[in-house]
Amino acid sequence: MECAISFQNLHKTYAGHVEALKGLSLDVQRGEFMGLLGLNGAGKTTSINVIAGLVRPTSGSVLVNGFDAIKQYRLAHAQVGIAPQEEVLDSSFLNVMQILVYQAGYFGIAPREATKRADALLQEFGLWEKRKSNVVELSGGMKRRLILAKALIHDPPILILDEPTAGVDVALRHHIWERMTALNKAGKTILLTTHYLEEAEQLCKRIAILHNGGLVATGSPHELITKILPDQLEIRTDPLLKAIPEGLDKFSPHLDEDCLCLQGSLSDPQVMNALVSLVQHSYKIISVEQKRARLEDVFLQLTSTDKTRYP
Amino acid sequence: MIGFYTYFKREVARFMQDALNTIAPSATSVILYIMIFGVALATRLGLVEGQSYTRFMMPGLILVSVITNSFYNPAFSILQSRLYGNIADVLSSPLATSQIALAVILAGMLRGLVVGTLISLTAWLVLGFQVQEPLFTLLYLLLASMGFAALGSIAGLWTHGWEGVNVITVFFLDPLVLLGGVFYSLEMLQSAPLLKTITEINPFTTIIGGLRAAMIGTTEISVESGLLLTGILALIFVSLALVLFHRGYHLKA
Numbered sequence: 250m251e252c253a254i255s256f257q258n259l260h261k262t263y264a265g266h267v268e269a270l271k272g273l274s275l276d277v278q279r280g281e282f283m284g285l286l287g288l289n290g291a292g293k294t295t296s297i298n299v300i301a302g303l304v305r306p307t308s309g310s311v312l313v314n315g316f317d318a319i320k321q322y323r324l325a326h327a328q329v330g331i332a333p334q335e336e337v338l339d340s341s342f343l344n345v346m347q348i349l350v351y352q353a354g355y356f357g358i359a360p361r362e363a364t365k366r367a368d369a370l371l372q373e374f375g376l377w378e379k380r381k382s383n384v385v386e387l388s389g390g391m392k393r394r395l396i397l398a399k400a401l402i403h404d405p406p407i408l409i410l411d412e413p414t415a416g417v418d419v420a421l422r423h424h425i426w427e428r429m430t431a432l433n434k435a436g437k438t439i440l441l442t443t444h445y446l447e448e449a450e451q452l453c454k455r456i457a458i459l460h461n462g463g464l465v466a467t468g469s470p471h472e473l474i475t476k477i478l479p480d481q482l483e484i485r486t487d488p489l490l491k492a493i494p495e496g497l498d499k500f501s502p503h504l505d506e507d508c509l510c511l512q513g514s515l516s517d518p519q520v521m522n523a524l525v526s527l528v529q530h531s532y533k534i535i536s537v538e539q540k541r542a543r544l545e546d547v548f549l550q551l552t553s554t555d556k557t558r559y560p
Numbered sequence: 561m562i563g564f565y566t567y568f569k570r571e572v573a574r575f576m577q578d579a580l581n582t583i584a585p586s587a588t589s590v591i592l593y594i595m596i597f598g599v600a601l602a603t604r605l606g607l608v609e610g611q612s613y614t615r616f617m618m619p620g621l622i623l624v625s626v627i628t629n630s631f632y633n634p635a636f637s638i639l640q641s642r643l644y645g646n647i648a649d650v651l652s653s654p655l656a657t658s659q660i661a662l663a664v665i666l667a668g669m670l671r672g673l674v675v676g677t678l679i680s681l682t683a684w685l686v687l688g689f690q691v692q693e694p695l696f697t698l699l700y701l702l703l704a705s706m707g708f709a710a711l712g713s714i715a716g717l718w719t720h721g722w723e724g725v726n727v728i729t730v731f732f733l734d735p736l737v738l739l740g741g742v743f744y745s746l747e748m749l750q751s752a753p754l755l756k757t758i759t760e761i762n763p764f765t766t767i768i769g770g771l772r773a774a775m776i777g778t779t780e781i782s783v784e785s786g787l788l789l790t791g792i793l794a795l796i797f798v799s800l801a802l803v804l805f806h807r808g809y810h811l812k813a
Contacts, residue, residue, distance in 0.1 A: 263813060301652040304813045323654040331652055337645035342577050343570075354566025355653035399649075 251315045252276040253407050253438035254300070259309035261295050261462075269295040271462035272309070277440055279314075279406075282433045284453035285442045288552050291459040293442045294334060297409050301331050314406065327356065330400035334411040334442075336392045338399075340384035345376055345395060348384070349402050356403035363402070370398040390421050397425065407438045414448060426452060450544045460552045470544050478542035478550060482511040482520065485535040486527060494530075497523055515539055564659040567650055571667030575633055582671065586629055587678045590621050594683055608745050609778045618683055619775040620742030620768050622676050623704060630672030630705040631712035631733065634664045635725045638716025642810065651811060661713060661805040665798065668709030669702070676701055696774035696783050700790060704767065707794035710801040717801075717810050740764030746780060763789055 254277040261270040270292045277283045287293050298304040299311050300318050311318040313325040339348050346367055353363035371377045374394040379387060387395065393413065400408060410429070414422045429452060433439050443449050449456055450470045457467040466473055482500075485508045493502045493509065500511040500520065513520045515537065524534060575582040597614050608616040641647035650660050683689035691697050715728045739755070740762045749756035759765050770786010772778045805811070 298813070301648065302812070303648055303651055305808060323656060326652055327654040329652075333648065335645060337648055339641075339646040339649060340644060341640055341646075342574055351566055351570050352649060352653075354569075355563050355650055355655055357562045357654065359562055 251279070252312065253279045253281065253314060254440060255312040256296060257310045257312070259296060259299065259311060260307045261292075261299070261304060262307045269462055270306070270309075273459070273462065273464055275457050275464050275467065277438060279438055280433070280436055282429075282439045282452060282454050283441070284449035284456040285440060285459065286444075286446065286449055286456060286548060287442075287459035291552070292462040293459055294411060295462075296459075297331065297411055297440075297442070300325070300329060300409065301333075302326060327403075328405055329407045329409055330403060330405035331409045332396045332400040332411060332413050334415065336389070336396065338384045338392060338395060342383075344381050344383055345387070346371065346380040348395065349398060352399050353402045358403060366402055366404075367398075370401060374398050390417050393417050393421070393425075397428075401432075406436075407440070408432065409440045411442050412444065413441070414443065414445065422448075446543075446545045446548055456544070458548060458551050465551045466547075473547050474542050474544060477547045479512040480514045480542075481540040482513055482515065483536075483538040483540065484509045484511070484524070484527075485537075486532040487535050488532070490527075490532070494523060494526060496526075563653060563655045564663055567655060567660060567663040568666055571633070571637055571664055572670055574637055575667070575671050582633070583629075583675055583678070586625050587675050587682075590625050590679045591682050591686075593617075593621055594679075594686055608748065609780060611776055611778065614687055615689065615776055616745070616772070616778070617743060618687075618689055619772040620740075622679050622683075622775075623701070623768055623771050624737050624742055625679055626672040626676040626701050626705050627708040627737075628672075628733065629675045630668045630709040631715070632725070633668040633671040633712060634709050635712035635715040635719075635728075637667075638664060638713055639719060639722065639725065642716070643721075647811060651808075657805040657808070658802055661801050664713050664716075665706065665709040665801065668712055669705040672705035672709065673701060676705075691775050692777045693774040693783065696787065697771065700771045700774055700783075700787060703787070703790040703794045704771075707790065707797045710794065710797035713801045714797065714804060717804050720810075736762060736764045740768055742768060763793070767793075 256273045256275045259270050259273040262268045269290075273292060273296055285293050285296075295304055296311075299306050300313060302318070302322050306319070314328045316325040316328065318325040339351070343351065349367035349370060350360060350363045353366060354360065358366070371380050374397065376391060376394055376398065379391060384392065384395070393416070397410075397413060400410070413429075414425055417425070426448070429439060429441070441449070441453060453470070455467065455469055456473060458465050458473075466477060468476060483505070489507065490504060490509050493504060496519070497511060500513040502509060502511050504510075511520065515521070524537070528534060594614070597617060606613070638647070680689070680691075715725055719725055719728070739758050741759055741764075746756060746759060746765075749759060766781055766789050767786050769778070769781025770783050770790070773781060773783045773786065
């Protein structure tokens with residue numbers, strides 16, 4: 250099956266030799282809810298803006314539902330609804346309703362149908378009362394909702410949400426989460442960038458971590474955690490162990506001051522066997538503590554190579 | 561076509577919803593010219609190329625209004641959309657870059673022609689001003705508005721701030737127009753050889769002379785030569801605008 254989005258060896262060097270993307274290759278499957286994580290400047294927005302037609306890649310390509318985002322940009326753009334990070338809204342003379350109706354029109358939707366869709370979205374996002382207001386009269390949260398409604402007005406199969414919950418209150422954040430989950434369940438592919446790692450962990454089935462313009466890891470939150478920072482077991486015995494028992498090499502064992510540390514889980518039979526063996530050798534197990542890393546720990550592990558960033 | 565029409569409609573709505581600030585000022589200033597020159601001064605200035613001064617000046621005033629309005633609309637609209645960032649709405653849509661450029665140019669043309677029509681109607685009502693060759697005149701104004709709307713869209717892409725549009729106006733449009741014979745004929749410049757030379761090499765002199773021939777029947781410059789030059793300029797500016805939009809000049813990083 251074709252990918253919803255396929256970044257293929259994407260490079261982008263801005264004027265002034267700023268290398269924003271260094272060969273990004275990443276596939277987002279159809280129907281997937283993927284999180285794109287990275288520090289500021291990792292290349293998240295640049296990669297999205299290539300799809301949006303706002304950035305010309307230096308080399309490489311992006312396919313959107315099989316359409317080349319550069320050579321077949323009209324077909325590619327029709328597949329995507331983008332909610333940008335910045336509050337970019339046509340505030341010059343259009344009111345909220347007109348912004349949505351015009352946006353639908355750019356995507357080839359006739360005025361009557363566009364008005365119907367705008368009505369529904371304004372009600373859904375709690376903006377109906379503000380439909381005749383200018384953007385400057387909206388609060389930050391309202392603008393964020395309008396941006397999401399704009400991305401949805403042409404009912405695209407793929408949604409790209411660039412930090413959609415940045416700066417919004419808790420209630421709206423939960424509303425956005427519920428809406429995104431429902432849209433994904435209805436079959437839409439969602440690519441989400443966020444700095445809230447708990448948000449990514451909660452919503453995304455798969456996560457891609459970008460660092461310095463390249464992909465450094467991809468997988469489900471659970472996979473990333475177990476692969477990059479596996480569970481750590483701290484086993485305390487009486488008497489203290491003086492040597493590492495045999496047969497535990499695959500768990501990267503080491504002796505700490507007062508415990509034996511293993512990388513592994515209690516659910517692993519070999520770990521259980523090791524514990525039984527200790528008991529059989531007259532060691533009393535005082536405690537077994539399982540330490541599980543969080544996605545944030547994994548993220549920091551993968552992106553903290555540049556120690557000079559925040560000294 | 562819905563997408564193209566929608567963007568065109570947006571660009572038209574932009575100046576129509578704010579007609580008091582877009583249409584009215586230029587129409588009003590030209591109507592003031594008509595009142596001052598036509599009613600107060602025309603009898604003292606005598607005939608120019610066999611025409612009353614007001615009648616001689618009228619085609620130039622109409623043309624200047626048409627081209628400045630055609631120029632300003634896309635220039636300000638594109639610049640504003642770039643500065644506010646909402647140009648992304650159309651760049652991220654399925655609209656072709658050529659459709660974006662043409663919608664902007666057509667809306668600029670429409671604004672120029674609306675102002676031109678208002679001034680012509682006023683001239684007809686106040687001075688009884690009538691056009692000799694309506695079809696040629698219309699073709700002329702269409703081509704002129706097209707060329708200068710395209711130039712305006714280029715200016716909107718090129719400049720990074722509002723001052724940039726002013727720079728083009730002050731250093732390019734104003735000299736072109738004011739030294740192009742809107743208010744005088746070449747035969748009036750016998751005692752000013754430098755001004756006469758500048759006026760002669762100014763392409764706007766040919767454009768305005770040709771329009772004057774079509775509107776009031778003067779013979780200093782032929783309709784055809786003016787029309788040809790206007791058409792060539794329109795072709796050059798529209799082509800350049802299409803190329804710049806296609807390349808994403810100052811639109812894409």
